[in-house]
Amino acid sequence: MDSLLTLYITLVCVSGVFNVFLSVYAFSKRSEIPGAGIFILYTAALSIYCFGYAFGLASTTLTEVKIWTTVEYIGMPFSAALGLMLVLNYLGRNVSPKTAAAMFIIPSITLAMVATNDYHHLFYKAMYLREGMPASLVKLEIGEWYIVHGIYTFSCLLAAVVLLIGRWRQTSKTYRLQLVTLICGQFVPMTAAFLYLLGAAPGGLDPVPIVMCITSALYIWAMVSARMLTVVPIAKETIFESMGEGVIVLDPAERLIEFNRAAAIMIPSLRHSRIGSTLDEVWVSLTGSPFPVARHPDGMQGELAWMAGGEERCYQVRVSVVRHRNGGLAGSLLLLIDVTELKRLQRHLEHMAFYDGLTQIYNRTQFIHRSREMLKESLAEGQPFSVVLFDIDHFKRVNDSFGHETGDRLIVHVVSLCKPMLSADMLFGRYGGEEFVLALPSFSWPEAAELAERLRAALEAEPLVTASGPIAVTSSFGAAQAEQTGDTLESLLRAADEALYVSKRGGRNRVSVHQPAKSKDS
Numbered sequence: 001m002d003s004l005l006t007l008y009i010t011l012v013c014v015s016g017v018f019n020v021f022l023s024v025y026a027f028s029k030r031s032e033i034p035g036a037g038i039f040i041l042y043t044a045a046l047s048i049y050c051f052g053y054a055f056g057l058a059s060t061t062l063t064e065v066k067i068w069t070t071v072e073y074i075g076m077p078f079s080a081a082l083g084l085m086l087v088l089n090y091l092g093r094n095v096s097p098k099t100a101a102a103m104f105i106i107p108s109i110t111l112a113m114v115a116t117n118d119y120h121h122l123f124y125k126a127m128y129l130r131e132g133m134p135a136s137l138v139k140l141e142i143g144e145w146y147i148v149h150g151i152y153t154f155s156c157l158l159a160a161v162v163l164l165i166g167r168w169r170q171t172s173k174t175y176r177l178q179l180v181t182l183i184c185g186q187f188v189p190m191t192a193a194f195l196y197l198l199g200a201a202p203g204g205l206d207p208v209p210i211v212m213c214i215t216s217a218l219y220i221w222a223m224v225s226a227r228m229l230t231v232v233p234i235a236k237e238t239i240f241e242s243m244g245e246g247v248i249v250l251d252p253a254e255r256l257i258e259f260n261r262a263a264a265i266m267i268p269s270l271r272h273s274r275i276g277s278t279l280d281e282v283w284v285s286l287t288g289s290p291f292p293v294a295r296h297p298d299g300m301q302g303e304l305a306w307m308a309g310g311e312e313r314c315y316q317v318r319v320s321v322v323r324h325r326n327g328g329l330a331g332s333l334l335l336l337i338d339v340t341e342l343k344r345l346q347r348h349l350e351h352m353a354f355y356d357g358l359t360q361i362y363n364r365t366q367f368i369h370r371s372r373e374m375l376k377e378s379l380a381e382g383q384p385f386s387v388v389l390f391d392i393d394h395f396k397r398v399n400d401s402f403g404h405e406t407g408d409r410l411i412v413h414v415v416s417l418c419k420p421m422l423s424a425d426m427l428f429g430r431y432g433g434e435e436f437v438l439a440l441p442s443f444s445w446p447e448a449a450e451l452a453e454r455l456r457a458a459l460e461a462e463p464l465v466t467a468s469g470p471i472a473v474t475s476s477f478g479a480a481q482a483e484q485t486g487d488t489l490e491s492l493l494r495a496a497d498e499a500l501y502v503s504k505r506g507g508r509n510r511v512s513v514h515q516p517a518k519s520k521d522s
Helices: 002-028 036-057 062-090 097-103 105-115 144-166 173-197 208-225 236-242 261-266 279-287 340-354 364-380 395-402 404-421 445-461 489-505 517-521
Strands: 124-129 138-142 246-250 256-259 301-308 311-323 329-338 385-392 427-432 435-441 464-466 469-471 475-481 511-514
Touching (some): 002 208, 062 105, 062 124, 062 173, 097 105, 173 208, 246 261, 364 427, 364 435, 385 395, 404 427, 404 435, 404 445
Antiparallel strands (some): 246 329, 385 475, 464 469
């Protein structure tokens, strides 16, 4: 019996040495090993477990056995939780600090129970020497917390094994050696612990430290030769869930079969309960209309607007057909890319290109472009078309007397008074400086003159209020109507400009009209 015990102690110490080597090796390669900290703690805990158990076996009194049992439990209960954390990290599943702390609650209580067992006997009801056996081989009667500890330890080992086996199909052949090594590292100790709890271990000795000699040697071989944990496969679902773009997966019948977290954030109404429905059915239930982007052919793109968080979000939709290796249709992927900020920037740039920055009405370039099209349509339909040019009287005097900031306020004031008096089909633009222009489709020159007079009167009636006192606002207007089909916008603007100067020469604050030739003749 003594020779067998010596051999057993030797093997347990070898297991401890192997785990020390693994811990030191992982520490030296910590920059290359993802989650190296967990592996270092895991192997360090196993080392403490092995050495504590070995010294306990070598003890000569029950008191020494109790002391080394406490040392053993500094590592053993924590190793199961750390092993599960190691597996989760390998599979790409992050363990939050709160979850990690929760996983260490039962091991911490177990350590406290073992250290204070003589006061409550909740872990071991009794520990006494067996007759005719070495002092280290004590007989144990387990207590209530020992059962809790055993269930928790076995559950951690079993969960790790189940998770690793569940990864088998998704793991390429390149990484299956790593997977087998990790499965053995959890399954073999779990089996040994189960046999020990059933009382089937030979001589009442704990077989777990012995089998760890084998699993630790396997870890060393795998880490040194196959670079286990240095080159780690990234789980497919980890990539799928961590993508910033939303992904919707459809089967060949265009039924919804999966979507990632980003898609659920982009479209909060999307629920897993809708899986199995066609995309159009899902979209009808969400919006009342079918999905607006065509799914075929491969590479189709479109845009989708959606309300999320009280604001409109815009997504670019890219459709990609997925095929089997034999070329058959497997389904399709819809990639949703958030282009809201890009669209906002685009609209902002378009606004800057089309509108005057101070007044937010059309700038000269955009006004001319749009008015030219309106004139062409009006003449083609035989409808009248008029333009009105006007400017602010004595504007330079305002700038010189009150400053350019007040001058800008005056320009904005004029626009704010005019806009409510204009209909949607009229174009209003800043022609330059303090000069403005109106394009009036379907307006004859008398109608244009009448509108100009209303604007003139409104401006005269509303002075600009400033800290220095009110500033009177008057404007001079010139109107002109297209005379014949061949008229251009440039000729019409020249005619309106001539009429404007007539108002200037006539004393300002008035409306003048450049009448068509046929009206003059009549």
